[in-house]
Amino acid sequence: MAEVTYLEALRQGLWEEMERDDRVFILGEDVGIYGGAFKVTEGFVKRFGEARVIDTPISEAAIVGAAAGAAHMGMRPVAEMQFIDFISCAYDMLTNYVATARYRAGLPTPLVVRGPCGGYVRGGPFHSQNVEAAFFHTPGLKIVYPATARDAKGLIKASVRDDDPVIYLEHKWLYRRIKEQLPEGEEVLTPIGEARLAREGRDLSIISYGATLWKSLEAAEQLERDDGLAVEVLDLRTLLPLDDAAIMRTVKHTNKVLIVHEDTRTGGLAGEIAARINEQAFEWLDGPIMRVTAHDVPLPYAPTLEDYVLPQTDDIVKAARWLAAY
Amino acid sequence: MASRTAPATQSPPIPAGLSRDQLLEIYRYLRLTRTLEERLTALYRQSKVVGGLFRSLGQEGESVGSAYALDRGRNRDFLSPLIRNLGSMLVMGAEPVQILRQYMAKAESPTRGRELNIHFGDLERGYLGQISHLGDMIPVMAGVALTFKLRAEPRVALVYIGDGGMSTGTFHEGINFAAVQRLPLVLIAEYNCWAYSTPPAKQFATAHLADRVRGYGVPAVTVDGNDVLAVYEATRLAVERARRGKGVHAVEVKTYRRKGHAEHDDQHYVPKEELERWARENDPIDRYSKRLLDSGWAEQADLKDIDERVRAGVDAATDACVDEPAPEPESALPAVYASPATAERLWFRGL
Ligand SMILES: Cc1ncc(C[n+]2csc(CCOP(=O)(O)OP(=O)(O)O)c2C)c(N)n1
Ligand SMILES: [Mg+2]
Numbered sequence: 028m029a030e031v032t033y034l035e036a037l038r039q040g041l042w043e044e045m046e047r048d049d050r051v052f053i054l055g056e057d058v059g060i061y062g063g064a065f066k067v068t069e070g071f072v073k074r075f076g077e078a079r080v081i082d083t084p085i086s087e088a089a090i091v092g093a094a095a096g097a098a099h100m101g102m103r104p105v106a107e108m109q110f111i112d113f114i115s116c117a118y119d120m121l122t123n124y125v126a127t128a129r130y131r132a133g134l135p136t137p138l139v140v141r142g143p144c145g146g147y148v149r150g151g152p153f154h155s156q157n158v159e160a161a162f163f164h165t166p167g168l169k170i171v172y173p174a175t176a177r178d179a180k181g182l183i184k185a186s187v188r189d190d191d192p193v194i195y196l197e198h199k200w201l202y203r204r205i206k207e208q209l210p211e212g213e214e215v216l217t218p219i220g221e222a223r224l225a226r227e228g229r230d231l232s233i234i235s236y237g238a239t240l241w242k243s244l245e246a247a248e249q250l251e252r253d254d255g256l257a258v259e260v261l262d263l264r265t266l267l268p269l270d271d272a273a274i275m276r277t278v279k280h281t282n283k284v285l286i287v288h289e290d291t292r293t294g295g296l297a298g299e300i301a302a303r304i305n306e307q308a309f310e311w312l313d314g315p316i317m318r319v320t321a322h323d324v325p326l327p328y329a330p331t332l333e334d335y336v337l338p339q340t341d342d343i344v345k346a347a348r349w350l351a352a353y
Numbered sequence: 354m355a356s357r358t359a360p361a362t363q364s365p366p367i368p369a370g371l372s373r374d375q376l377l378e379i380y381r382y383l384r385l386t387r388t389l390e391e392r393l394t395a396l397y398r399q400s401k402v403v404g405g406l407f408r409s410l411g412q413e414g415e416s417v418g419s420a421y422a423l424d425r426g427r428n429r430d431f432l433s434p435l436i437r438n439l440g441s442m443l444v445m446g447a448e449p450v451q452i453l454r455q456y457m458a459k460a461e462s463p464t465r466g467r468e469l470n471i472h473f474g475d476l477e478r479g480y481l482g483q484i485s486h487l488g489d490m491i492p493v494m495a496g497v498a499l500t501f502k503l504r505a506e507p508r509v510a511l512v513y514i515g516d517g518g519m520s521t522g523t524f525h526e527g528i529n530f531a532a533v534q535r536l537p538l539v540l541i542a543e544y545n546c547w548a549y550s551t552p553p554a555k556q557f558a559t560a561h562l563a564d565r566v567r568g569y570g571v572p573a574v575t576v577d578g579n580d581v582l583a584v585y586e587a588t589r590l591a592v593e594r595a596r597r598g599k600g601v602h603a604v605e606v607k608t609y610r611r612k613g614h615a616e617h618d619d620q621h622y623v624p625k626e627e628l629e630r631w632a633r634e635n636d637p638i639d640r641y642s643k644r645l646l647d648s649g650w651a652e653q654a655d656l657k658d659i660d661e662r663v664r665a666g667v668d669a670a671t672d673a674c675v676d677e678p679a680p681e682p683e684s685a686l687p688a689v690y691a692s693p694a695t696a697e698r699l700w701f702r703g704l
Contacts, residue, residue, distance in 0.1 A: 056548075056549065056551065057549045057550045057551055059550075060550060060622050061549065061550035061622060064549070082550075082551055082555050083555075084517070084520035084551075084555070084556045084557065085487055085517045085518060085520040085521055085548060085551075085556070086520045086521060086522065087521075088522050089522075109549075112485065112486075113486065115486070116486065116521065116522070116523070149403050149404050149458075150404065151404060151468060151469040151472075151485075152467070152468065152484075153484055153485035153486065154485065292699065317700075317701075319699075319701055320699070322685065322686065322696055322697070322698070322699055323689065323696050323697065324685060324686060324689050324696050325467075325689070327466060327467040327468075327685050328403065328404065328458050328464075328466060328467060328468055328469045329403065329458035329459075329460075329466030329467070329679055329680050330403065330458065330679065331466070331679040331680055331681070331682050332466050332467065332680055332682065332684065332685040334682065335682035335683065335685045336685045338701075342701045342702070345701055345704040346700075346701040346704065348704075349701075349704055
């Protein structure tokens with residue numbers, strides 16, 4: 028076993044897939060000699076060469092489009108967005124071309140688009156975004172969002188091996204904050220489409236993913252300590268397709284649900300999750316399905332403002348208390 | 354590689370049609386840009402700057418020279434800067450205290466702490482703040498120029514693009530749109546040898562940025578970007594032609610990014626000798642000072658006096674805002690829309 032960060036786990040996963048399968052290649056801005064803005068691909072160009080670690084022009088649509096063409100031809104491209112905020116420049120390629128390729132033309136398009144997401148880092152409105160909701164609405168794409176180091180590794184490997192296009196969202200607030208013991212010399216794979224029970228409890232369920240998974244766990248511990256509440260926490264890990272079975276299992280176990288995400292409220296994933304619970308487990312509920320999310324504003328830069336807009340541990344604690352008492 | 358040195362364009366004779374006061378004013382903007390950025394570096398090291406810090410060291414000449422060619426009188430021209438065009442904003446009238454407040458995310462900053470660094474605008478003074486997404490300001494500034502044309506106002510819009518940013522699709526859509534519409538738009542294309550860690554050879558397959566825009570029917574010249582008067586002169590001609598209804602014009606400035614992409618970047622990928630050579634032989638402020646002195650337009654004492662006044666001004670601006678408060682948390686909610694006036698405070702904040 029060795030202790031690795033979330034970032035290092037992701038890096039290892041990518042590295043291992045490059046070693047295992049020579050169809051895998053990386054393309055993106057400054058991924059070569061610089062090793063990527065956050066150093067996820069540090070050392071890759073030295074090991075795998077410039078042909079498999081391609082520094083591209085600042086052209087996100089071309090990066091994703093070229094990845095799609097290569098994927099059709101049997102390659103396994105992994106495209107990096109320097110910050111996930113710039114994936115909007117490739118929105119057309121992803122939603123119109125990539126997502127529909129199999130359905131309309133039977134074209135396999137096994138590619139991964141990955142990049143750093145999220146706030147809590149004083150990045151301002153264009154270096155803090157969460158983009159899952161923008162793609163969640165598009166059949167044909169898969170979306171994964173690891174919260175742990177193990178899943179950072181397990182999901183990148185599974186994404187590379189998946190036969191469909193996967194958007195792999197990695198949280199930059201977790202990059203170096205999260206550390207975990209991972210086995211050496213043993214394959215770490217996280218199946219796409221499976222949520223993970225991060226904490227067991229019987230009083231209330233919190234459903235979350237990404238950075239707020241950790242804030243939810245922190246809240247759960249505080250609630251156990253201060254209120255004697257046993258809070259269950261479900262880490263979704265894959266956002267598209269959602270793991271309905273795992274969601275309903277926890278609902279039926281605790282009968283109360285709080286959905287927590289860092290993305291803004293309106294049109295965020297919590298709405299869809301709540302609708303599914305309503306359809307599939309309504310009679311099991313002992314309270315309303317509640318949401319803790321970001322406020323519906325662009326993410327501001329000043330620490331006081333960012334802290335106000337984003338959901339904090341204290342918000343989760345208060346919301347859970349309210350729901351527990353319902 | 355020829356393209357990694359400044360081109361040997363003919364430098365205009367000093368004074369290039371400028372008065373002595375104007376020549377010294379240009380010097381003052383150059384000095385102000387550098388001094389203000391040096392102050393920001395100091396504040397960054399003291400952790401007073403909230404996010405990243407982007408320097409224009411070695412590129413002050415092209416920002417100041419290009420903006421100085423605009424009409425800043427009654428029929429104000431309009432520009433949109435990039436992250437390394439602080440100098441152009443100062444020329445248009447942005448105040449050092451605003452820049453300092455922005456970087457420190459103060460409540461009184463132009464964006465009230467919502468946006469970072471020099472991402473802010475002032476419609477009165479004639480500049481529009483960029484967003485991070487490179488290329489996006491090209492079509493937007495085409496729209497500004499379109500309005501000048503529709504209203505038959507004799508005004509010009511000027512916009513910057515980097516050797517990296519020119520690879521975006523948005524750039525190409527925007528410049529083509531403007532060219533087809535024959536809009537009064539001037540493009541300053543900055544060949545500064547780097548886009549983060551990526552050199553021009555990995556960004557485009559032509560020798561010059563000018564070659565690329567000519568393909569859209571846009572006349573383009575390439576000038577020594579570290580010769581402030583050469584940039585001024587080329588931009589002035591471009592602006593004049595654009596103002597006379599001759600459509601989009603481009604000026605490519607060859608220069609060099611002497612710091613990392615941002616303060617955190619140690620530039621390990623940059624050849625050290627190349628960096629040192631540009632610093633030693635081709636600093637835009639050193640070159641301009643020398644020309645002013647050699648041609649007798651200024652004495653050493655004149656320049657020293659400007660340097661001191663600039664420093665005092667930056668000191669005063671720093672003192673004025675460094676201890677100002679951060680924005681009130683709830684001020685995050687208003688003005689997402691004109692109506693409703695404020696976003697909803699979410700339920701859990703009332704618990
Ligand atoms: C569409 C888009 N993709 C990626 C980025 C990330 N990014 C910010 S600056 C930069 C390099 C810009 O290079 P250049 O345009 O040459 O400007 P310079 O930094 O040299 O002034 C990159 C890749 C971005 N801002 N926008
Ligand atoms: Mg550049």
